[in-house]
Amino acid sequence: MEWNLRRMDSELRQINSDLLQPSKSIKKPSSGTITLNVGGFLYAAHRTTLSRHQGSVLEELASGKKTVQHTDSMGNPFIDRDGPVFRHILNFLRTGDLQLPDDFREVGLLRREAEFYRLSGLVEAILEWEELRAVQREPAFLEVTDERSQGFKVYCSDPSFIDKVKGRLVQISKSRLDGFPEEFEVSSNVIQFRHFIKSEPGSRLVLKQDSTFVCTLECLKLETVMLALKAGFSIITSLDSSKGSVVAAEALHFVK
Numbered sequence: 001m002e003w004n005l006r007r008m009d010s011e012l013r014q015i016n017s018d019l020l021q022p023s024k025s026i027k028k029p030s031s032g033t034i035t036l037n038v039g040g041f042l043y044a045a046h047r048t049t050l051s052r053h054q055g056s057v058l059e060e061l062a063s064g065k066k067t068v069q070h071t072d073s074m075g076n077p078f079i080d081r082d083g084p085v086f087r088h089i090l091n092f093l094r095t096g097d098l099q100l101p102d103d104f105r106e107v108g109l110l111r112r113e114a115e116f117y118r119l120s121g122l123v124e125a126i127l128e129w130e131e132l133r134a135v136q137r138e139p140a141f142l143e144v145t146d147e148r149s150q151g152f153k154v155y156c157s158d159p160s161f162i163d164k165v166k167g168r169l170v171q172i173s174k175s176r177l178d179g180f181p182e183e184f185e186v187s188s189n190v191i192q193f194r195h196f197i198k199s200e201p202g203s204r205l206v207l208k209q210d211s212t213f214v215c216t217l218e219c220l221k222l223e224t225v226m227l228a229l230k231a232g233f234s235i236i237t238s239l240d241s242s243k244g245s246v247v248a249a250e251a252l253h254f255v256k
Contacts, residue, residue: 034062037072041083043090052093056118085110089117098125142233142254144224151194152205152217154224158256159188161231166191168223175212183208193220221247232256 035044050062060066061077070078088110092098100107107130114122140158147153156162166180184191196203196217203217225246228235233254238246246252 035076036061037074037076037078038086039079039081039083041086042076043086045090045093049090049093052096053119053121058093058117058119081116082109082113085113089113089119089122092119092122092125098122098129100129140233140256142228142256144221144228144252144254146217146221146250151192151196152220153190153192155190157189161227161233162189162191164227164231165224168227169214169220172219172223173214175214177214181207181214193217218247225252228254 032046032048033044034047034050035042047062050058053059057066061068068077070080072078085106088098088100100110107126111123111126114126135158138157140156140161142157142161143153143155145153145155154162154165170177170180183195184193186192193205195206195208195211197206197211198204201216205214205217205220206212207214233256235246235252235254237253238249238251
């Protein structure tokens, strides 16, 4: 045992002393980055990221306009605010978009934190997110009616579904429309198709201006019903479906 220790000591003395020196390739942390301790959680970011919104607390801290009042044991600036929710604030600064999980339940806390950091753009984005979520939680009603005198009408309390129908019509159009024809728009909740020409294959939807063929009435009905089912709507009533086909019904009512 004693011989082995002497041998190890001898070998260590023969090691090149340069190898025992700190590596010259290790670079010091860049001054372009900063590590923040937010409520005990460490976040690293570029100073330019934190400086995106002029006049905010983070911009003043990153630019040196505001002196660091508190630091942690490692010398990092310490902010006595909620740590976990700060990641959403940092992601907003990085991307410019507010991206929250569908099951996010701390929006009130996030809004208060955004107000503390004086991030007005984030506060506005949070309010818009809350409004959208409120609309999505409300039951949506869809009515599809085929009135011979008024044409084919689609009403939905959720404007986003109307947008889906518009987009689908452009896709299935036989005339390769550049966009949804304005003549079919009534409001953000209603679209109505009035101009049909009867033919052997069935009624054909056309544009009023030049009778450009868009699609058949049956195809338009079917696509609307399929979009409704894919969007999570459930049919609750069907009027005059004696022909055995939902598409042949004069009126269909859905709810989600």
